[in-house]
Amino acid sequence: MSDLTTNPAAQAARASEYDAQFGDYFALLKPRVMTLVVFTAFVGLLAAPVPVHPFIGFCAILFIAVGGGASGALNMWWDADIDAVMKRTAKRPIPSGRVQPGEALAIGLALSGFSCVFLALATNALAGGLLAFTIFFYVVVYTMWLKRSTPQNIVIGGAAGAFPPMIGWAAATGSVSVEAVLMFCLTFMWTPPHFWALALFMRSDYDDAKVPMLTVTHGRRSTRKHILVYTILLAALAIGTGFTSVGGPIYLAVALVLNVLFLKGAWDIFRRDETMSEADNFKTEKSFFKLSLLYLFAHFGAILVEAGLARFGIDLLGAF
Amino acid sequence: MGIAHEHELHQRRRGRNIGVGLTLAAFIAIVFGLTIVKIGSGDFGAANAPEQGQVQNGN
Known part of the structure; x- marks a missing residue:
């Protein structure tokens, strides 16, 4: 974990300088990664041989996207220390001080629960369960475990990004x-x-x-x-x-x-x-x-x- | 008594408050829409089935 979380003075100084805007919280959800999630889940949903009501389909994609975003927020919460060091990620909301780590954790957990429950209610339990597993895999298996311990981090962790079309398919058919x-x-x-x-x-x-x-x-x-x-x-x-x-x-x-x-x-x-x-x-x-x-x-x-x-x-x- | 003077804090957080408000409104619309679609497509039919059976037995 970062010294962003263990240095209250630095946090307080940042918090007093800036009030997080809605866009800062939205940036926690990794919108660019979300486009990939949305598109591949959409294809999985439409490629399935079972037609889905357009509104149910829209909600399914939305909840999958929110679930993907939630896992992004949890990833940013855990990885704030290395994000601060890397040029590519230094401007993310937590290392730049726009959002506090605790806020990212709360948003990530809340949206994870919301997205899985609502996907299960809107479509079926398998789709909701697959989304829950995807979030778990990305946050716990990839972010907390593999990323800092093995060069195979990307290979195994890539599974998390590969699940959305399968979830879309499961949302339509109830099976894999x-x-x-x-x-x-x-x-x-x-x-x-x-x-x-x-x-x-x-x-x-x-x-x-x-x-x-x-x-x-x-x-x-x-x-x-x-x-x-x-x-x-x-x-x-x-x-x-x-x-x-x-x-x-x-x-x-x-x-x-x-x-x-x-x-x-x-x-x-x-x-x-x-x-x-x-x-x-x-x-x-x-x-x-x-x-x-x-x-x-x-x-x-x-x-x-x-x-x-x-x-x-x-x-x-x-x-x- | 209403708030006579808008605090600077409210101005700074206006964008965030509008965003949260719109998100909540969208959430309500989604739950309402899902309810209408689910009822319309007969997803709750299974729950009604025993009642229909009871009516038939009663006759």
Whole structure:
């Protein structure tokens, strides 16, 4: 825990200077991460073969988003000390002194309980239970345990970010099937190369914070190898998903193009050394990171399109 | 007696208070909407089933 929580004088000084605004509390919920949660949960909900009342669907997505936000607030409460050290996170509400750690804890706990109970009431107990498990996994397993103890933190912790489409699917169907597991696996396998690319070009952040990222524990050469290996596995999974019931011709076309680009990016990262990367200010690594964002949104977008076509009975292959 | 002078604290916290107010209003709207949809879609039908059975037996 941080000395933000153990230094009352510093807290009091900050509190007297600034009154937290609503936007500061909202920032605790990690809105940018929430967009990923909302979108993938939305796809899981609509890709499911059981139609959902639009208002129930809206509420389900809202409660999943609130649950994701609550886990973000609890993450910021616990990680305030390392957030204060890292440039990328130093402006977050707690390290910048805009919100007190106790407030973040209270908001996180309250919204966690609210979101799980209301998701269960609006849809079913399985969806509510999965959301509760996701929050537990992200906060306790990833944030409190793995993040500071193992370089595999991102690999195992990535499961927390992969649950939303499965929760969306469960909210619609009341069960978890192979399609939901495939969507889970897609995000799960995507997470390590995404974060390791970030760790390569935010080079001093994790060192300074003493977070055992792969770049710190195994070196940057090893991280480049890991990115390539995980990207190959991810490409096989992503293209293979195209031949299941959530895939189709549009998904396959999108997956083929993006996976070729992603593999090329991973190969380029693998071939480079630190001298080359520093010479162009990590241009390739940054491009790969940006592409990874498009990669996930495009894959889930394609699943959504395929679900829409199936819902309206349009068979593109049958048209030829 | 009403508050004659608005304290500076109220001005600083206006945005936060408006945000909390809107959040509470949205919460009420969501609970109301869920209730209407759940009743309309017959999600509470199972709870009514024994009563219908009792009526039939009574006849």
